[in-house]
Amino acid sequence: xxxxxxxxxxxxxxxxxxxxxxxxxxxxxxxxxxxxxxxxxxxxxxxxxxxxxxxxxxxxxxxxxxxxxxxxxxxxxxxxxxxxxxxxxxxxxxxxxxxxxxxxxxxxxxxxxxxxxxxxxxxxxxxxxxxxxxxxxxxxxxxxxxxxxxxxxxxxxxxxxxxxxxxxxxxxxxxxxxxxxxxxxxxxxxxxxxxxxxxxxxxxxxxxxxxxxxxxxxxxxxxxxxxxxxxxxxxxxxxxxxxxxxxxxxxxxxxxxxxxxxxxxxxxxxxxxxxxxxxxxxxxxxxxxxxxxxxxxxxxxxxxxxxxxxxxxxxxxxxxxxxxxxxxxxxxxxxxxxxxxxxxxxxxxxxxxxxxxxxxxxxxxxxxxxxxxxxxxxxxxxxxxxxxxxxxxxxxxxxxxxxxxxxxxxxxxxxxxxxxxxxxxxxxxxxxxxxxxxxxxxxxxxxxxxxxxxxxxxxxxxxxxxxxxxxxx
Amino acid sequence: xxxxxxxxxxxxxxxxxxxxxxxxxxxxxxxxxxxxxxxxxxxxxxxxxxxxxxxxxxxxxxxxxxxxxxxxxxxxxxxxxxxxxxxxxxxxxxxxxxxxxxxxxxxxxxxxxxxxxxxxxxx
Numbered sequence: 001x002x003x004x005x006x007x008x009x010x011x012x013x014x015x016x017x018x019x020x021x022x023x024x025x026x027x028x029x030x031x032x033x034x035x036x037x038x039x040x041x042x043x044x045x046x047x048x049x050x051x052x053x054x055x056x057x058x059x060x061x062x063x064x065x066x067x068x069x070x071x072x073x074x075x076x077x078x079x080x081x082x083x084x085x086x087x088x089x090x091x092x093x094x095x096x097x098x099x100x101x102x103x104x105x106x107x108x109x110x111x112x113x114x115x116x117x118x119x120x121x122x123x124x125x126x127x128x129x130x131x132x133x134x135x136x137x138x139x140x141x142x143x144x145x146x147x148x149x150x151x152x153x154x155x156x157x158x159x160x161x162x163x164x165x166x167x168x169x170x171x172x173x174x175x176x177x178x179x180x181x182x183x184x185x186x187x188x189x190x191x192x193x194x195x196x197x198x199x200x201x202x203x204x205x206x207x208x209x210x211x212x213x214x215x216x217x218x219x220x221x222x223x224x225x226x227x228x229x230x231x232x233x234x235x236x237x238x239x240x241x242x243x244x245x246x247x248x249x250x251x252x253x254x255x256x257x258x259x260x261x262x263x264x265x266x267x268x269x270x271x272x273x274x275x276x277x278x279x280x281x282x283x284x285x286x287x288x289x290x291x292x293x294x295x296x297x298x299x300x301x302x303x304x305x306x307x308x309x310x311x312x313x314x315x316x317x318x319x320x321x322x323x324x325x326x327x328x329x330x331x332x333x334x335x336x337x338x339x340x341x342x343x344x345x346x347x348x349x350x351x352x353x354x355x356x357x358x359x360x361x362x363x364x365x366x367x368x369x370x371x372x373x374x375x376x377x378x379x380x381x382x383x384x385x386x387x388x389x390x391x392x393x394x395x396x397x398x399x400x401x402x403x404x405x406x407x408x409x410x411x412x413x414x415x416x417x418x419x420x421x422x423x424x425x426x427x428x429x430x431x432x433x434x435x436x437x438x439x440x441x442x443x444x445x446x447x448x449x450x451x452x453x454x455x456x457x458x459x460x461x462x463x464x465x466x467x468x469x470x471x472x473x
Numbered sequence: 474x475x476x477x478x479x480x481x482x483x484x485x486x487x488x489x490x491x492x493x494x495x496x497x498x499x500x501x502x503x504x505x506x507x508x509x510x511x512x513x514x515x516x517x518x519x520x521x522x523x524x525x526x527x528x529x530x531x532x533x534x535x536x537x538x539x540x541x542x543x544x545x546x547x548x549x550x551x552x553x554x555x556x557x558x559x560x561x562x563x564x565x566x567x568x569x570x571x572x573x574x575x576x577x578x579x580x581x582x583x584x585x586x587x588x589x590x591x592x593x594x595x596x
Contacts, residue, residue: 073568445501446558
């Protein structure tokens with residue numbers, strides 16, 4: 001009877017174990033579309049064999065719970081790639097707006113209104129026209145009109161840059177509230193996981209924590225540090241503590257000299273966040289690096305043109321035979337005192353076109369030597385070691401190259417995220433062979449792509465060489 | 474299956490590179506293999522077509538050089554995607570090695586699980 005009882009016990013145990021395993025599978029199926037859910041696999045434990053008369057009888061297995069199929073290294077890598085991709089996406093959005101302010105077709109026939117490159121050419125050309133007939137009132141009007149257009153476009157561009165910077169600051173400040181709610185949630189989950197699963201996978205709680213971390217990674221650059229009892233600490237990439245197991249530390253933002261800054265406690269961590277990644281990093285890189293760089297270029301351009309033109313006009317003789325003096329200078333533009341702020345302040349202050357000093361110092365109103373000198377400023381290296389047109393063109397080209405570089409970076413990072421997600425999904429798929437299949441697809445894709453790259457590289461190198469004109473003796 | 478026409482009208486190099494980057498991003502191995510074949514065929518065509526002497530055909534030479542210049546940016550993107558994929562592949566390979574090693578050697582010992590002799594071996 002003992003043996004029959006044992007057999008029943010074995011059978012009922014096996015059925016219970018199967019039932020538990022089926023529940024786990026059913027749970028997997030039910031949550032197939034739940035975001036962040038990780039597939040679970042049942043754990044089996046061998047029962048102690050029963051010994052009767054020295055013979056060992058197997059007692060089957062018991063289902064002892066479930067383990068989520070996750071790989072923390074893969075998940076961490078995915079988070080890191082996500083924060084890089086988010087940073088470049090946010091920066092790219094800001095750069096696209098920035099680039100729209102500076103059309104690249106400066107000076108061309110299709111130049112649009114607001115095209116500073118075209119304005120510079122038109123402005124210096126107006127002096128060249130005046131030089132042919134220095135007393136002509138309409139040509140004098142034309143000089144002031146083109147100066148007003150140039151000053152207006154530079155000033156408007158500077159104002160738009162300031163608006164964009166303020167807008168980015170507001171968006172970045174909006175991100176901090178999301179960061180804070182996520183770090184609070186992660187700290188609470190840490191407490192629950194450490195209480196309920198100190199030495200095992202936290203299951204759905206851990207899924208939730210991973211999902212929150214994934215979202216946090218998209219907002220701000222972070223590092224994760226595993227702690228005792230399945231706990232977790234999170235720092236920014238530069239080491240400031242955001243979550244320490246069950247405690248979270250709140251980010252705050254505030255204006256410093258008109259710019260949005262970010263604080264953790266009393267520490268200003270704006271510059272660290274800018275280099276750290278995530279949306280916040282992308283916004284801050286644009287706000288603290290790209291926009292100030294564009295503004296500095298505009299300021300230098302405005303300062304150089306204003307001071308150079310003013311200096312020459314002040315030294316010449318106007319249509320009424322007057323020459324500028326310290327008490328009543330003959331300035332076309334308002335005279336900037338320093339480079340910073342010159343762009344936004346740029347404006348034409350001359351109201352009477354007769355005050356354009358086309359004649360040289362001490363010469364009569366019919367002379368054109370000063371108009372010629374002012375026209376020639378277009379060909380002199382007065383702006384940062386280059387002519388005004390070249391200086392502006394270099395800036396537009398550099399901006400274009402930056403946008404192109406960030407686009408390439410963003411494309412590669414998004415591709416990497418997508419690939420890692422595929423691998424991560426395969427890891428937690430029902431069929432274990434799927435993981436091997438996903439791995440094989442990755443390997444095959446890489447090999448085929450390498451082949452495509454090498455052949456295309458060969459074709460392109462040959463094509464470029466074919467395009468070079470060579471002399472054959 | 475859509476393969477680029479390589480015998481008649483040549484595909485734009487830029488288009489090929491963009492397609493390759495996108496296929497690699499979504500791990501479309503089949504499409505990448507098709508593209509590899511297309512590129513091989515294109516390369517063969519460019520090098521062996523007896524009716525087209527590239528060294529003397531100024532128009533074709535200029536057109537190809539132009540296409541190559543236009544595709545330079547897309548090639549840079551493709552190179553970045555390829556680089557990211559290589560890093561991912563390396564990571565996945567290492568993870569598999571680590572997991573395989575743990576399953577084969579470490580895990581049973583770590584659990585204190587040791588195979589026991591059994592009278593029936595049916596457990």
